[in-house]
Structures are given as structure tokens and as C-alpha cells.
Amino acid sequence: MAIETQNARKYRLTVSCPDTYGIVAAVTQFLATHRGWISEAHQFADPETCTFFMRYEILADSLPFDLDVLKNKFEPIAEAFNMTWQITDASVKKRVVLMVSKEAHCLSDLLYRWRSGDMDFEIPCVLSNHEDLRSYVEWHGIPFIYLPVDQADKEPHFRAVREQIAAAQADAIVLARYMQILPEELCDLYPSRIINIHHSFLPSFIGARPYHQAAVRGVKQIGATCHYVTSELDAGPIIEQDVHRVTHHNTTTDMVRIGKDVEKAVLARGLRCHLEDRVLVHGNKTVVFA
Amino acid sequence: MAIETQNARKYRLTVSCPDTYGIVAAVTQFLATHRGWISEAHQFADPETCTFFMRYEILADSLPFDLDVLKNKFEPIAEAFNMTWQITDASVKKRVVLMVSKEAHCLSDLLYRWRSGDMDFEIPCVLSNHEDLRSYVEWHGIPFIYLPVDQADKEPHFRAVREQIAAAQADAIVLARYMQILPEELCDLYPSRIINIHHSFLPSFIGARPYHQAAVRGVKQIGATCHYVTSELDAGPIIEQDVHRVTHHNTTTDMVRIGKDVEKAVLARGLRCHLEDRVLVHGNKTVVFA
Amino acid sequence: MAIETQNARKYRLTVSCPDTYGIVAAVTQFLATHRGWISEAHQFADPETCTFFMRYEILADSLPFDLDVLKNKFEPIAEAFNMTWQITDASVKKRVVLMVSKEAHCLSDLLYRWRSGDMDFEIPCVLSNHEDLRSYVEWHGIPFIYLPVDQADKEPHFRAVREQIAAAQADAIVLARYMQILPEELCDLYPSRIINIHHSFLPSFIGARPYHQAAVRGVKQIGATCHYVTSELDAGPIIEQDVHRVTHHNTTTDMVRIGKDVEKAVLARGLRCHLEDRVLVHGNKTVVFA
Amino acid sequence: MAIETQNARKYRLTVSCPDTYGIVAAVTQFLATHRGWISEAHQFADPETCTFFMRYEILADSLPFDLDVLKNKFEPIAEAFNMTWQITDASVKKRVVLMVSKEAHCLSDLLYRWRSGDMDFEIPCVLSNHEDLRSYVEWHGIPFIYLPVDQADKEPHFRAVREQIAAAQADAIVLARYMQILPEELCDLYPSRIINIHHSFLPSFIGARPYHQAAVRGVKQIGATCHYVTSELDAGPIIEQDVHRVTHHNTTTDMVRIGKDVEKAVLARGLRCHLEDRVLVHGNKTVVFA
Incomplete structure (x- = not known):
């Protein structure tokens, strides 16, 4: 046969x-x-x-x-x-809204995979609270939508985010180093559909500045975690993780640099599984048929 | 339910x-x-x-x-x-004949797994062309059978090996750094049942002294390969492989030492899959349902 | 030259x-x-x-x-x-007291390295709060000293431990899955000389039953950490760490089994560095010249 | 101080x-x-x-x-x-000529590192025997020079390559999946300055279609090798290597895809070491002070 x-x-x-x-x-x-x-x-x-x-x-x-x-x-x-x-x-491509801030490593890697066909998805738009990455995104012919954050009142920002996601008819939202904590109601709107890349080997170093925390603790490997976002910070179901060895030679600055390579690799692997419907969420854990 | x-x-x-x-x-x-x-x-x-x-x-x-x-x-x-x-x-333990020479790292690791129940199998006997490991094997209550090799005529050795394997009613034979090339007819008697640990990342460095070859080539990772033995040297179906990073600091002697840790880990993982009937051979390749 | x-x-x-x-x-x-x-x-x-x-x-x-x-x-x-x-x-071998409980994986690995010369050290004695491993240790010709723990009053146990370590003129003490928390004064007596293997990728899953914690959190890699013991539980300077991938197929029982392989490898690497004076402690961090 | x-x-x-x-x-x-x-x-x-x-x-x-x-x-x-x-x-950036063919994964990764400052170097031009990557390179403001290859007579192509490299005053030439074998005289002109990424774990699978060879052999890990180019094909001093696990699920097509991620990571690490003068060549081996 x-x-x-x-x-x-x-x-x-x-x-x-x-x-x-x-x-x-x-x-x-x-x-x-x-x-x-x-x-x-x-x-x-x-x-x-x-x-x-x-x-x-x-x-x-x-x-x-x-x-x-x-x-x-x-x-x-x-x-x-x-x-x-x-x-x-499988021939219907998922619509993935990317949310970014200023860091380009994850975005750049995902856009390479998108334009080369390495990964199969659509990007209706990129949302950002900074203008830094506009030109690069627009070269790809993808709409770049700038949604500034007023630190005194973030509510208008998140309302705009919610509207754009809805307008984009997003199947998934990827926080590609977006650097803002989403409000609970937004998390609840898209269960198992918002994907974050956290720059630590969770549950180590939850919260801000994980590489700084890692340097202080003197760990010998640093990692990254791709997980679904829930309303509890950095506590959602883990899709994928990996680590990279560091030594005493590596300063916090080095860790940030090394970590970026782990982050983009882990996010890409996690997102690929999600796009191919390989991730089944069960409670706070995942079954990943990779 | x-x-x-x-x-x-x-x-x-x-x-x-x-x-x-x-x-x-x-x-x-x-x-x-x-x-x-x-x-x-x-x-x-x-x-x-x-x-x-x-x-x-x-x-x-x-x-x-x-x-x-x-x-x-x-x-x-x-x-x-x-x-x-x-x-x-699954409750019927496989009978595994271990064949060794002088090196104890793989044997020692497998005997730990055997006596602790980490892996579930029987060892009817250990065959060796040297006496070095007798005492250690016998402490475990396992028969140690010394079968010397006459370099001028290896045929009697291999006849004795064949008889012992038959007498032991072996389901599998593990060459735990046995260091002799089995004759073709013996390989053919036990297809997909003789398991070797080769001290290189095959197909690199086939044959003798692979760490020496690796040092000369200046590779940055050394490896080990667990494979089924066929009559073609180091060419049988691969069950498991892994590597370990080395640097310019590592001499050939260091590579031998580092390599031993990779070898014993790879052999144990490969043997576990074999014992649990997870390895299906297809042509010269394996499907490993791990 | x-x-x-x-x-x-x-x-x-x-x-x-x-x-x-x-x-x-x-x-x-x-x-x-x-x-x-x-x-x-x-x-x-x-x-x-x-x-x-x-x-x-x-x-x-x-x-x-x-x-x-x-x-x-x-x-x-x-x-x-x-x-x-x-x-x-370097030709004067360090005297290393091993402390164990019931689990044999780390002990077995270290004793192989000791008797084969893979690592160069002396073992004046093995201390244990259980009799389980006596026979195996004694086969090696190493004194096995049983020091039971009275759960109602642990002080006599730790006084005996302290005396045995002193009598052994130990250069280092290795907690090879000893499973008891050392009292502060004992930790303070041997700064940067008591080496523990913790069965998690610290600082994740501090404390008891780390694999159980890991299974609950749904992590995709489990790890082990070799560190110097200080009076603060699981918080001493990290010498070496490593991880191993797990999947949804792996139950807590599997994680325990897989973790043992990581533990013994990490402990051996950490101890080797210590024995060769490659670990310099600075505050709560280490410089490891490997 | x-x-x-x-x-x-x-x-x-x-x-x-x-x-x-x-x-x-x-x-x-x-x-x-x-x-x-x-x-x-x-x-x-x-x-x-x-x-x-x-x-x-x-x-x-x-x-x-x-x-x-x-x-x-x-x-x-x-x-x-x-x-x-x-x-x-160190403040004088090295001038690196990139040579590519049609595949964008290494180029894309290096250009991200260049524009983000992740790695510190100048790119006087990108040379290619195909037009495919022109637009992406030119968006970065980098000259893209198309040098077609006449399969019947490659000499004019390589003469043009040699002239462009000379005109660019290149400190290094990176073959970022260039897919042509450089003539001996060109290799000899730039010893330890031409860097290639080979899509196998050398010395396995030298020559063409290494992933196809790997699939046929049934290996369980595939790799990539960053090395200096010498006149002997795929035999120059190795700078960096890494591998990625594959299973029976992975077809040759999958291996090509997975391999690309290893290739770009290994090339980036190797080039970083070269740019920072961390690679000392000695005979056919390297000392890498990373």
C-alpha cells in the first residue's frame, strides 16, 4: 500500500x-x-x-x-x-497575534520561520507598546500596531489590546517578550491560547529580572520556559523548557545574551507544538504529543 | 474508572x-x-x-x-x-548474558541496576576473556565464567562462548566493553539480540581506538552508541546515542574517562528499551517506542 | 622542551x-x-x-x-x-567520609570510581543511619558504621556523626543521599567541605519530595544540584547542576528513577572538581576551574 | 580596586x-x-x-x-x-563577508545578531550565487552582490568571489550555507579565516546530503559542525559542534528542518569565538578560549 x-x-x-x-x-x-x-x-x-x-x-x-x-x-x-x-x-493556518516590546530576538526568529515556511501560520498583526520594531515588522508586509502604555493607567492599553486581538480573529497570542503582565480578564478570555516565553527555568526565578536572580544564586545552568498564560503570574501549564550551561565567567549581561538564544529556541518549539495541535492541557499540566 | x-x-x-x-x-x-x-x-x-x-x-x-x-x-x-x-x-524477566573484558564501568553500572531493581532482568552468567572482574561479579552471586582467548586461534573461545550462551538460554547478550569482534555465525544466531556499546558517535570513528581518532580529528563532542550487533563491524541498527562536550583541555586520556560515563549511560538506556520490548528493528534502523 | x-x-x-x-x-x-x-x-x-x-x-x-x-x-x-x-x-589523596541512607545509586557510582581509580580519593568510612548498604560497602574493605537515628532525639546521632568524622580526619564529607538535615553547628564546622546532592534543579523545589513537586508543576526537565552544605537548607554554593528531559509519559515514579541517573552523574562531577581543588567559594557562589 | x-x-x-x-x-x-x-x-x-x-x-x-x-x-x-x-x-570591528545560496536560516540569524548588536562585526557585503535573498539583505542596508555560477565553468565565479573578498578587505569569510566547494587556491589565500557550517556532526557524513545519509544510517542524534575551511573537503579545524536528538518519527525532511536550528546556533557560537579572537589554530585542531 x-x-x-x-x-x-x-x-x-x-x-x-x-x-x-x-x-x-x-x-x-x-x-x-x-x-x-x-x-x-x-x-x-x-x-x-x-x-x-x-x-x-x-x-x-x-x-x-x-x-x-x-x-x-x-x-x-x-x-x-x-x-x-x-x-x-491542518491546511487552515492558525492566526497568531504577536505581542512584543523592544527585544527583537524572539520576534526575529519567529518572522524568519514564518516567511521561510519553517512554521505554518498567519500573522494578522504585531502589537507593541514601543515603536522600536515597526520597520522590521513592516518590511514583512505585516501590520504593526503601536499601543502605548500609560503607567498611571494601563486599562486603556489593555482594552486596545483586547480589541485588536478580537479584530484579528486570533487563534493564538504569543507574548514574544512583551514584558507586561496581562490583566486577569484577558487571560481568562483565551485559555490555553496565550503563549508566553519566560526567561527562566520555571518555577525558578518567578517574576522580574530572572537572570539577575540566577546570577545572585550562582546557578550553573540558565533556562527558559514556554507556557500558557493564566491569571496567576508565571504559573500556567508548561509547554516546553530548556537550559544552557553557564560558568563563573558569565556575568549577568552574558546570561541575558545566552538566555536569548534559549528563549527563542524554546518559544519556537513550544509554538510549533501549539500550531500543530500537539498540546493538550489537563489541569495545570500539558500532554505534548511531539 | x-x-x-x-x-x-x-x-x-x-x-x-x-x-x-x-x-x-x-x-x-x-x-x-x-x-x-x-x-x-x-x-x-x-x-x-x-x-x-x-x-x-x-x-x-x-x-x-x-x-x-x-x-x-x-x-x-x-x-x-x-x-x-x-x-x-512483562513479569517474565529476560535472561541477559553479560560479556566483559577488563573495563568495569558498564558492568558495574548494570549490576547496580540489576541488584537495586532499577532494571528488571536476570543474569544467568557473566562471560569474560579475563579474570579481572571475577570477584566483583561473584559477590553478586552471579556465575563468572572465564573463557580465555588464544590469539593464534580464537575459534575455541568463540565455540565456548556459543555453548555458554546456549546453556544460559539467553534472551539477550550484552557486550559490555567485551573488546572482541564476534564471528559472523555467532552474530547471525542472535539477530537483534546482541547489544554492543561502541565508544564513539557512530558512524564516526568505526573500529579500534575511537577516542584516539577523535582526539586526532579535534572534535568538540565525543559520544557513544548502543547498537545491535550484525556481522558488519559497528554497522548494526542503532538503538541509542549520546554525546558529551570536550575541550582542548581534554587529552585522549581524559576523553577515555569522560567517554566511560557516556558509554554506561547510553548502554543502560538502550538495554532498558530492549528489555521492555520497546525496540522494533526494521532493516538497519530501529523504531524505539520510549 | x-x-x-x-x-x-x-x-x-x-x-x-x-x-x-x-x-x-x-x-x-x-x-x-x-x-x-x-x-x-x-x-x-x-x-x-x-x-x-x-x-x-x-x-x-x-x-x-x-x-x-x-x-x-x-x-x-x-x-x-x-x-x-x-x-x-595532588598525590596526597583526600579523605572523604560518605554518608548514606538506603538509596544505593550515588554510593554505588562513587565506589566504582574509587575502586577503579576513575577518581582519586580515600574513604576512611561510610556512615549510615540504616544497615541496608553494609554488605556492599564492606565487600570493598571499607568500614561501614551504623549510626541509628532516634526520631525523638536526633542529638545523639549527630554527636556520633561528628565524632566519626573527626576520627576519620575527613577532608570532605559527601552526603550521598543521606536524607537527614545536618544541624547548624556541624555545617559550620566544615565550611565548603560538606557536599550534598540535591534531587532538584535548585532553587526549584527546595525541601522534601522534589520529584513529587516537579510532577505537580508539570516541568519538562528534571535536574539535580551538587552544592556545599551551609546551615540554610538547600541554599549553599552550587558546584554543579544538570537536567534530563521528561515527558507526560513519565510518572512521579519514573522521575525518581530518571533523576537518580542525573544525581549520580552530577555528584560525581562535583566531587571530582572538589577533589582536584577546582572549586573556589566566594560568598554564596563558586568559581569552578574545570 | x-x-x-x-x-x-x-x-x-x-x-x-x-x-x-x-x-x-x-x-x-x-x-x-x-x-x-x-x-x-x-x-x-x-x-x-x-x-x-x-x-x-x-x-x-x-x-x-x-x-x-x-x-x-x-x-x-x-x-x-x-x-x-x-x-x-577589540573596538575595531572585524569585516565579515557572508556567502549564501538560497537557504536563509543562518543568514537571518547572523543578520539579527548584527543589527541588534548581539555580535559585533561589520558586513561589507553578502555574496550569493542566487538572487533569492537580495531583498532581505538590502533591507539591512548591506550590499548584496549576485555572482552566478556557470556549472560548465566555475572559474569565472570564483575569480569574482576572490575579487569581491579582496575589495571588501575581509577579515573573515562565512559560508552561511553557500553550497559550493571553494577552489583550493581560495582556501589557501585565507587560512583560518574562512568559516563554514557543515550540516553534520563531522567526521560523520562528509560530503553531500548529510541528512539523507543520517536518515539512512538511522542515527539518533543529528548535528552540525562549524569549522575553518581548508583545501580538503570538510576536514578543516573544528571550532564548534552540537547535536539534537531525533527519533523514528523524524523523516529526512524533519531532519533538515531540525538541523537548521542546530546549524544556525553552532555557526553563531563559532563565529562569535572567531570574532573575539578566542580560536587559536594548531595543526588541524583548535584551542577555543571560550
């Missing part, structure tokens, strides 16, 4: 539900009946919470009907197993 | 077959019919060879029959899909 | 002092005058505290006098620059 | 010479005499070739004379010890 799977259009099914007998059997029996071709499959049964997770990629053209019909036909199975689920069309 | 899965007795089903529709459906439908509880599931469809691989862990006590009946009942499914397959009882 | 340096007897000079002009000039001029051969040299000037650190290895037989004379002759230079300094004879 | 060293102007002295007594003493005595302030110092005595290497950073304003006088005054010391040496002014 020779089927071209690598470049074919795919649907992505993700499921979380209480673990029990026959979940996979029901799903795969359903797909096999319609000769749906599964090109990638991941399952995980969490023994501690007795929860079942799955993510399947299915070749769209192997099915004799379209996405809406697929969803309709899947609905009874989902109900039978009390599933939290979604099916997305 | 609260089922204790972490410490329960399990069967392990592994399958390789041509990829097609309905494989998972057939397997899971069969299990669900008998209320077999899947505690861990991995699948992989290789798009380049159109081959399908799967590994399931099933709670033994969730099934209403024993292993032999399970195999019998599974047979028709296996035939229908032209599967290469096996089902093992 | 062909001098055999790798296996020659060496002195190790370590220095910390306020940074200023001419420190290296004074030291090296002194050595050159006596034709002292420097086989390894590290210096570091900390720009944040304006402190200077150095570590030199000098071939003992290149000097026309012995260690005592060397120290006497060096004294005036040390005074001129207000140095904290020491010169040790 | 409180001296601001982090942002001060510095000279960089690098030395290679036969190892003997008194080298450091002579150099530091000379500097101390003129109250030259050493802000960073590295030395290395290679026991295998009995060669001595050093790299010092000296605060320019601590000396009572300028760079030319410094060089003149240092000359006698250099002659006495038969040194290969140089002293550079």
Missing part, C-alpha cells in the same frame, strides 16, 4: 476523556469503516488521573466526506466517551 | 506490518471485546517504507484468559495483516 | 584576593625563578566584585625544594596581595 | 609558542610594569605537543601608550619565546 502521506492534506483529531475500555477501538473502527487513513497516532493514558488523551492525523482525502460531515459523524462517539475533542484542518 | 495500572502485570504486544487501513481498529476491537485494558500505546507509520509499527501494554488481569490463549486468539488478526509480531509477559 | 606532565606529581595552588595589578606577574615570576613548570593554569577576575581567582598546577619535581619550603617562600607574595590561598600536593 | 572592565575598550593578545619556563611571567611582568590591567586571561599548555597557548584581554586605557607602541614593546618578548602572536583592538 503506497500512499503519499508527507505532503497530503490532513485533519487533526485531539481527544481528552476519562479512561475506559474501547476508546481507541471506537475511534479507529469509525475511521476504518470510512477508509480513513491515519498517518500519525499518539495516545496516552495518565495512570494518576485515569484520563485518556489521543491525537490522530488523518489524510483528508482518504475520507469520502468533508470536515463538517466528519465532525457530525464523530459526535456520537465523542458523547459516548464524554470526550473533550476537536478536529482541525 | 479507577484501575491500578502502574504495578499491575502486563503483556506487551509488538507488531510490524505493511501499513494499510484498519490495523489499529482490528487490534483494539479485539482487545475491547475481551475488555483488555491498554495501559500504554504507541504506533508509528513510516511514510518512507509504508510500514506500520505498534507496541501496546495490556493489563494481564483485565483479560479473561492467559497468554497462550491470547496468542491463539490474536493469530488470525496477525495473519490478516501479515504481521511480524510477539506478545510477551 | 619535552616534559612529561600528564602523570607527574603536581602541586595545586589556589588563590582568591582583591583584584589588582601584578598578581599573575608576581606568582609566575616567583615560579619561573625556581624553574617551576606550570602544567595547567586558570585565572578569573570577577568584574562584579573585583575579586581575582587563580588555580595553577605545578610539576612538583620541577622545583628545587619541597612543599613546606614552597609554602614558606610563597608566603610573602600571598601577604602582599592579601590572598586567601592554599597549596596542596 | 574598583575598575570598570565590562564596557571598557580592550586589547586582545593571543600567543602560541613552544612551551617552556617563564612565558607567563615575562608577559605579565611586562604588562604589570606598565600597569596594564588584565581583565580576562586564559592559558593552555598542550602536553601532547608541548605547545603553549594564551589569550589575554587588557584594558586599553590602563596602558600609557597606544596599540602600535604596545606591539613594538611586546616584540622582544615574542621573539625570545618564538611566539606566533597578535594583538588586536
